Amino acid sequence: MRGLGVLLGKEFTEILRTWRLFVVPGILIFFGISSPILAELTPQLLSSMSGLADQGVVIEIPPATTADAYLQFNKNAMQIALIAVIIATAGAIAGERSSGTAQIVLAKPVSRTAMVAAKALSNWGLILVAVAVASLLCAGVTALIFDTDLLPEFAGVVGLWYVLAMFLVALTLFFSAALGSNAGAAGAGIAVYFTLTIGSLWETVREFTPVGLLGAGDRIIMGTTDVPVVWPVITGLAGAFALVGLAAVAFGRKEL
Amino acid sequence: MSTAIEIDGLTKVYKDVRALDGVDLIVPEGSVFGFLGPNGAGKTTALRILTGMARPTEGSARVFGHDVVHATNDVRSLVGYLPDVPAYYPWMTAEEYLRFAGRLFGVPREVLDERVTSLLDMAGLAGVKQRVGGFSRGMKQRLGVAQALINAPRLLMLDEPTSALDPMGRKDVLDMIAALRGRTTVFFSTHILTDVERVCDTVAILDHGRVVRQASIGEIKREGHATRLLIEVEEGAELLEQALAGQAWVRECVRNGQAVRCVIEDVAAARRAVPALVARLDLALVRMMDEEPTLEDVFVQLVGRGV
Numbered sequence: 326m327r328g329l330g331v332l333l334g335k336e337f338t339e340i341l342r343t344w345r346l347f348v349v350p351g352i353l354i355f356f357g358i359s360s361p362i363l364a365e366l367t368p369q370l371l372s373s374m375s376g377l378a379d380q381g382v383v384i385e386i387p388p389a390t391t392a393d394a395y396l397q398f399n400k401n402a403m404q405i406a407l408i409a410v411i412i413a414t415a416g417a418i419a420g421e422r423s424s425g426t427a428q429i430v431l432a433k434p435v436s437r438t439a440m441v442a443a444k445a446l447s448n449w450g451l452i453l454v455a456v457a458v459a460s461l462l463c464a465g466v467t468a469l470i471f472d473t474d475l476l477p478e479f480a481g482v483v484g485l486w487y488v489l490a491m492f493l494v495a496l497t498l499f500f501s502a503a504l505g506s507n508a509g510a511a512g513a514g515i516a517v518y519f520t521l522t523i524g525s526l527w528e529t530v531r532e533f534t535p536v537g538l539l540g541a542g543d544r545i546i547m548g549t550t551d552v553p554v555v556w557p558v559i560t561g562l563a564g565a566f567a568l569v570g571l572a573a574v575a576f577g578r579k580e581l
Numbered sequence: 582m583s584t585a586i587e588i589d590g591l592t593k594v595y596k597d598v599r600a601l602d603g604v605d606l607i608v609p610e611g612s613v614f615g616f617l618g619p620n621g622a623g624k625t626t627a628l629r630i631l632t633g634m635a636r637p638t639e640g641s642a643r644v645f646g647h648d649v650v651h652a653t654n655d656v657r658s659l660v661g662y663l664p665d666v667p668a669y670y671p672w673m674t675a676e677e678y679l680r681f682a683g684r685l686f687g688v689p690r691e692v693l694d695e696r697v698t699s700l701l702d703m704a705g706l707a708g709v710k711q712r713v714g715g716f717s718r719g720m721k722q723r724l725g726v727a728q729a730l731i732n733a734p735r736l737l738m739l740d741e742p743t744s745a746l747d748p749m750g751r752k753d754v755l756d757m758i759a760a761l762r763g764r765t766t767v768f769f770s771t772h773i774l775t776d777v778e779r780v781c782d783t784v785a786i787l788d789h790g791r792v793v794r795q796a797s798i799g800e801i802k803r804e805g806h807a808t809r810l811l812i813e814v815e816e817g818a819e820l821l822e823q824a825l826a827g828q829a830w831v832r833e834c835v836r837n838g839q840a841v842r843c844v845i846e847d848v849a850a851a852r853r854a855v856p857a858l859v860a861r862l863d864l865a866l867v868r869m870m871d872e873e874p875t876l877e878d879v880f881v882q883l884v885g886r887g888v
Binding site for chain 1: 629632633634635636654657658660662663664666667668669670672681682684685686687725728732
């Protein structure tokens with residue numbers, strides 16, 4: 326993988342100097358801060374909006390808890406943030422091909438595998454830092470509004486989310502390399518994401534594949550103790566690395 | 582002299598199109614080699630195969646003895662390449678891009694510092710702090726040549742480096758190429774004949790994916806079948822033009838003042854007949870001389886159309 330270090334350095338510099346620094350990290354940090362606040366305000370909002378109190382109907386909405394704050398964050402991160410991850414990753418290889426930047430770089434003694442690996446590692450690194458900052462902010466705001474309960478569970482849930490994000494980054498990189506189109510890669514990535522969501526309805530699939538990462542976080546926060554996460558984490562990580570390998574093979578076969 | 586590029590029966594087929602059709606080519610080391618052909622002749626396809634961006638359908642290509650399909654990194658270490666439309670990371674400056682390119686070649690830091698300074702200077706980009714995204718086409722092209730030289734390559738491959746440049750931009754790039762003569766082999770594709778005449782010592786003419794001729798510029802011009810003949814008389818050039826136009830060995834005549842310039846089919850017949858013709862018309866001959874065919878004349882003969 327000749328040139329990996331140089332390409333990785335270029336990727337991180339690009340993150341710091343372009344929109345890439347703000348999109349996924351911005352979304353995650355926004356959810357990190359807003360989720361506990363939204364959880365706290367939701368019961369009051371629902372009560373004020375029902376309009377049934379004037380008719381003598383009383384709806385009792387229990388006060389929000391720490392678990393609600395973390396559930397809110399997990400729900401937002403699992404949906405909007407993961408779709409943002411897919412869209413932000415879709416152009417990683419297809420964009421380099423269509424703009425012509427790959428042609429001039431790969432005419433140098435650099436392997437295409439190194440270029441794909443640099444894309445994967447930089448995106449994984451960016452998301453790791455972003456979700457770490459976002460979850461720390463979420464835990465801090467939650468502690469201020471509620472308490473410091475469920476911190477170990479929340480850390481585990483963030484870890485599961487990160488494994489799923491790694492898998493989806495690798496999947497989108499594969500589509501980006503194989504399809505050669507930003508829009509095509511984003512569309513295929515989102516389609517697979519929704520297929521995984523549907524797949525999470527089957528217990529066997531949930532137990533042994535990365536699909537299990539989708540709903541596991543909510544169940545852990547709600548206190549379920551026997552949530553199967555070992556196989557979903559193992560297959561999620563293995564799938565992520567395998568997909569990066571497949572992306573390198575697909576990119577290697579393309580003419581520039 | 583050793584060989585920089587050796588291409589043997591190179592064929593590239595895209596669906597129903599034969600972009601290259603059995604190309605054979607030898608580029609001697611140390612030459613400034615013009616790879617000339619009209620748009621769509623297959624020049625870029627050949628360069629893409631040589632740089633490992635595309636794979637041949639048939640045939641082989643070797644750069645300094647290394648097969649370009651199997652020894653891609655060995656080849657690339659020795660080569661500097663400028664694509665026809667160079668694209669850079671728009672957020673980088675010219676200096677950052679050159680450093681990035683140098684590190685990809687593994688150029689040691691001290692050498693890189695020195696080389697970046699001299700190449701920025703050569704490209705007229707020293708002190709330019711603007712990001713590459715805001716560069717003009719000419720600046721991008723000059724940066725392209727500079728980045729292709731960052732590894733002090735044994736072979737510099739340039740794909741249409743002067744197309745779409747204004748006259749000053751063309752002059753700058755051609756001066757940069759001319760300055761490399763004797764220091765590195767330059768393989769330079771273009772459809773601009775005057776550029777080839779100006780900087781190249783050897784040329785291959787490509788048409789419809791085939792090399793129709795490869796030789797030195799001088800040799801190619803000497804082989805031009807039709808010769809131009811300039812005949813100047815003291816006065817009465819109109820009469821001479823009419824008389825020449827009726828001769829079987831004249832393809833066409835153009836008069837300019839008292840001089841008539843003819844494209845001749847049969848040079849020997851013309852040399853025998855012209856003095857007699859002038860005498861019969863009772864005109865005073867000032868001069869009669871062969872005019873060397875231009876590269877464009879030869880190109881039109883070989884390819885069958887202008888560019």
